[in-house]
Amino acid sequence: MTKTFNVAVLGATGAVGEQMLKTLERLDFPIASLKLLSSKRSAGKKIKFKGEEITVxxxxxxxxxxxxxxxxxxxxxxxKALAPEAVKRGAVVVDNTSAFRMDEEVPLVVPEVNEHALQNHKGIIANPNCSTIQMVAALEPVRKEFGLKKLIVSTYQAVSGAGSEAVDEMYEQSRQIMDNEEIDPKVLPVSGDKKHYQIAFNAVPQIDVFTDNGFTFEEMKMINETKKIMEDSSINVAATCVRLPVETGHSESVYIEVEKDGLDVSRLQELMKDAPGITLQDDPSQQIYPLAADSKGKDDIFVGRIRQDLDEKKGFHLWIVSDNLLKGAALNSVQIAFSLVNTGLLK
Amino acid sequence: MTKTFNVAVLGATGAVGEQMLKTLERLDFPIASLKLLSSKRSAGKKIKFKGEEITVxxxxxxxxxxxxxxxxxxxxxxxKALAPEAVKRGAVVVDNTSAFRMDEEVPLVVPEVNEHALQNHKGIIANPNCSTIQMVAALEPVRKEFGLKKLIVSTYQAVSGAGSEAVDEMYEQSRQIMDNEEIDPKVLPVSGDKKHYQIAFNAVPQIDVFTDNGFTFEEMKMINETKKIMEDSSINVAATCVRLPVETGHSESVYIEVEKDGLDVSRLQELMKDAPGITLQDDPSQQIYPLAADSKGKDDIFVGRIRQDLDEKKGFHLWIVSDNLLKGAALNSVQIAFSLVNTGLLK
Known part of the structure; x- marks a missing residue:
């Protein structure tokens, strides 16, 4: 008989929490009991899981x-408040916030890249930022074989990454603009920041608040988390993160320079074909490339538009797309949970 | 008395033609007579110019x-068919298509960058691609003082660059998707290409058709035109061009590496402040950065999010936004016409 576990999901009523429950159900995680937790405000709600109604x-x-x-x-x-409490009581916490990601004691894990880092966990495991996960998972097979010297990414990020309020704001604004009505932005780009801007029919170069060096926190997450997950602080990483009027599905325009000779487009395509969790969609002659709208609801990371730089022999361009709520959040968390089970770390 | 000229506008009924007429009127170009020309299909339409009705x-x-x-x-x-005919009859042609841009006999001009190239014209002057113009105009002051070694751009381009049919398609699709209706893409990404994809609430990494090297023609335009306008084929240029659900206003995430030492963020900001046709919008502490939706109807190119790369001392990131129908097309063409007048080349 498969060993089963007592599981709690905190934030069960949010956009990512909803996807976590769906993913636990769909991938048939070995659950003995399931507890759904939330803030006081959402407590009392009822959510169905495998046909059974559970009160939050x-x-x-x-x-x-x-x-x-x-x-x-x-x-x-x-x-920050509750993870240590859960650990104290014997739970292993897989945390999908940025609270512990850069904590040296906390493994930051994308199973396809650094599952082995789980071995050192002290109770908390951090799930990386959505835009980081899809990029490192796609680039790891390249790094492993050819090394990564430099990486420059410009993102095209969906509003669902900012929560369901942001999704509602985008659709409401879209209607208002088409009906020539006044708009009143209140959520995006960052609900807690001073100013709010139109997201419908626009492109906003701010995700999360700004840091002192002019980069946003989202950009610094991509930079720092990439080095930590790939366990190589010598990779030069730069990011520009932009929010778009797309509901779900982050896209990334990525330029890389590898260390070693010998990589070409067809080898890079092969690496993508063989990589776990990656689907190659790359045939310009048939206009085949990844699209954000098509990625919604899919587990995989989609890679296309692979081409060699015209000047730098070791330089390559890629277009990387994935559902930011699944591989970017809920799915990766559940995959970490499976890794814990499979490696005997969850007892 | 100011010398005045007999002017013809070909494509007067299109999106760019409309902006050309508005710009000629607004900037009070010295017109003696104005002839509006179009295809047979649009002939007979009447358009007002300075209060007078003109039949196309x-x-x-x-x-x-x-x-x-x-x-x-x-x-x-x-x-290709009519420009030589116009030149034969003594006209100077400012052409806003890609027909002659890479022709060695034809100057490709952004007045702020290479007005001097007009001196060599043989009747035809080409107006560069919209996404190229705003980038080279913003980067020329940097190139002039510090040299440009490398340039990597990812674009966020508006649908009006694909014509008014594309704009209609975007709005119609937006409504259909919000009303849970079927969509039927027919125009974008490229009206003449085999397949058409959803543009509403999506990001499509194809503008113009693909070339054999995996880059699209739009990307190759940015690469080749940049070198021609800046008159330096040694600059390494790479582009990824992406169409967004934005009506008007192209945005660009640009990474540059300069040749010389001594550039920093505040110097780069100063260069932008002093540059003709550029407005600096760059104050992260106040969430000030350029936005596509704000650029519509404005003549200037807006630059912000300027920051130094964290690894490469001579590397900088910028966010460059401009109205693709104005500085990207109609305005630049009219500015070329003014340059011809001011330099005595139009007789």
């Missing part, structure tokens, strides 16, 4: 008594 | 008798 409870330190695996996705401050 | 005529070789300045924006094949 307010998350408290005591909620984690007897829990073996806790998936967190309820915001950084809640993770 | 079908463009024929004879249409250019007595014309001194002809602004062309009716598609490459029409330019």
């Amino acid at each position: 409870e307010e998350a408290k330190p005591e909620s984690f008594e007897g829990i073996q695996l806790a998936l967190f996705s309820a915001g950084g401050s809640i993770s | 005529e079908e463009a024929k070789p004879e249409s250019f008798e007595g014309i001194q300045l002809a602004l062309f924006s009716a598609g490459g094949s029409i330019s």
